[in-house]
Amino acid sequence: MKDNTSMFFLEQKDIPSTWYNILPDLPEPLPEVLHPGTGKPVTPDDLAPLFPMELIMQEFSPERFIEIPEEVQAVYRIWRPTVLHRAFALEKALDTPAKIFYKYEGTSPAGSHKPNTAVAQAYYNKKEGIKRIATETGAGQWGSSLAMGCAFFGIELKVYMVGISYRQKPYRRLMMETWGATCVPSPSPDTKAGRDMLAKDPDCPGSLGLAISEAVEDALSRDDTHYSLGSVLNHVLLHQTVIGLESKKQMEMAGEYPDIIIGCVGGGSNFGGMLIPFVKDKIAGDKPDLRIICVEPTSCPTLTRGPYAYDFGDVAGLTPLLKMYTLGHGFMPPPVHAGGLRYHGMAPIICHLLKLGLIEATAVHQLATFEAGITFARTEGIISAPETNHAIRVTIEEALKCRQSGEAKTILLAHSGHGHFDMAAYESYLSGKLTDYEYPEEKVREALDSLPRF
């Protein structure tokens, strides 16, 4: 009898008890992080006003495996392990011999992968006696996840939400408030960075980079407050490796190892968490043919069009300098609905792996991603986040190539979450109002001129 299992459940005792840190396994070390004032490598003490020391140590740790505290594991157990699905219905609709699997993070209470690090960050801050956290959010996935994490550990939270998303997604703000957080649109009058931008452009749609500036400024201005970042940094990707570690065990349960792994990238945390435990095998030489594809929007083509250079993580230039593919920290991406992908930079680990040729990147247009999302919804049921639809698009393209070639490749899709708070975007698409944005070449060139020189 054909095995028709389409959901692979790990038992809770098999949740990883350690996160996997790729830093010691990289073939070349990651470029150093530089101090924004001096241009010299940052020290842990430089970061102490923003982060608890345990997270700072994780950022630079030489340890391959880092224990997940029991308090964090206890919270993970509210929704983890998440399920690995086999997409039989999608395969059938595409008439492809490809085997499509997806690891679905949308069953977390916040609806995405973000709580994996939110909970850990709230825990370490609590442990260090921090009473309040400031953060930014793009589409609202991160802000709502941290709101939940802070609710669990009794920490006050203020969220600066990218203005356009704040207006497009009122329900994400309500989620944050349900979990007890405060949320304001960015640019806001609450910080100097926000006020400066509002003076320049009162209708500014905001950007992740700007919202980061506001949250960092807030945290630096108060002794009881730390800052928290939902993507980009090494320790964030570290926490997200639970996704890839669980997926590896679940792919084994399915008797498969992926030929291609596909995920969307904004700051890189979801896909970083998925790909890191797999790219380890490629670095070790065990899986030389493994393809790992990062998918980004053509309107914000960081990996496919940006230079590899030192840049700030935020608009105002308050963060340390990271070596990354970047469109320039002054770049204001077009208002596409995949708010979580509207970021000028990218996780240094992802950039480094791309530079080393261990992973690849591609960019897709907005309309094509929604078309793919509708196909997914009408076959696999799930209405996916616009960010995830980027990865679904390329998954479908690769599956159709298999139909052409007759190859039964195994594809693993990193499905970052549902689109229940993105229905206005689906409305735009279904009513024919959604448009594509070309790569804003001139604006990017202008923004790149702002790159810091060191």
Add this chain to the structure above:
Amino acid sequence: MKDNTSMFFLEQKDIPSTWYNILPDLPEPLPEVLHPGTGKPVTPDDLAPLFPMELIMQEFSPERFIEIPEEVQAVYRIWRPTVLHRAFALEKALDTPAKIFYKYEGTSPAGSHKPNTAVAQAYYNKKEGIKRIATETGAGQWGSSLAMGCAFFGIELKVYMVGISYRQKPYRRLMMETWGATCVPSPSPDTKAGRDMLAKDPDCPGSLGLAISEAVEDALSRDDTHYSLGSVLNHVLLHQTVIGLESKKQMEMAGEYPDIIIGCVGGGSNFGGMLIPFVKDKIAGDKPDLRIICVEPTSCPTLTRGPYAYDFGDVAGLTPLLKMYTLGHGFMPPPVHAGGLRYHGMAPIICHLLKLGLIEATAVHQLATFEAGITFARTEGIISAPETNHAIRVTIEEALKCRQSGEAKTILLAHSGHGHFDMAAYESYLSGKLTDYEYPEEKVREALDSLPRF
């Protein structure tokens, strides 16, 4: 070491392959269903214009177990088995010795238990060659679930959505459209029942009973169209028994049997699906002390205040007559946010079990349910549907009684789904705008005068 398992996963091979039909096990037979015109017992042929014959046969079946077709099981496998959770964080917050478990149906792509029957109904209609279905929906849970079911089986769907919910929950409509269905607010100008009501009251908020009239009229007026009901009827509760059957196995995995089972009731499909496999044990005499508590809103107190009488399922009097607790088919419930509980009647099976003293019922106020929902969200993470918050309220009350008495009772909560499309209701609550509605005694008395006499 203390067992800290908080999610109980069944393997897919352990999904029940049959639904459990309680009809042959009832201590007294269910009162007959009467024809709306003649007042005589209905025959299968009377129902054939509305339903496929296999569903009609299930409605009256004397078989204890009814096989789940492989095509339906294949779709179930997209999200089933759903998880049974142990609510450790809620228990800790309540400082109760009670053990609280919840079976969570919110991980279905539509976000509730409704797809369990939607998929089955779409399948049987497809099998009988039906091209189009008309249905009603209250809060939108049912309409979106059937939209998904129809997408999977290639059936056209028209949904009459209770007007107030249509306006309160635009994203539910967009979900239906994403899955390819058409959705209009009820009362609508598309049917006589709708036009009559609009003429009487152009601002009518609508009701489930009225929306049913519209959908039934639509189905009767076209040869290619059937009607589909998301609750109340025996075959609907039958399909939902997957919830209780899975839960029984999962409670066994946890080494427990519930002392109390709690669920919310509107038409009764979610809680019916949960309680039926358990009440079987009580009927058999194996679990005499098992308590099963139905929770309804004080604003629509069908079980706690209505008489047990024959009534129509809809406002216009088009449906067969069912013996049930009822507030009168002309009753227009106040516009509370738990749209799925705004129904004048109740599943005959639930009513019969209540009449026989095998289950009990209680009513709770709206504000108290949201307070409970916030507690649940800040401990267990999940933001629950307003309907589910009714059951959560009583779960918390029972757990607090255990704190008083020191008893470590085992409570099983039937968690019907998430509240991602109900954030406007949370906004009303959080901003202090939400109010309670008293039991509308006069309006009910008036509506009861409309009860048919036979």
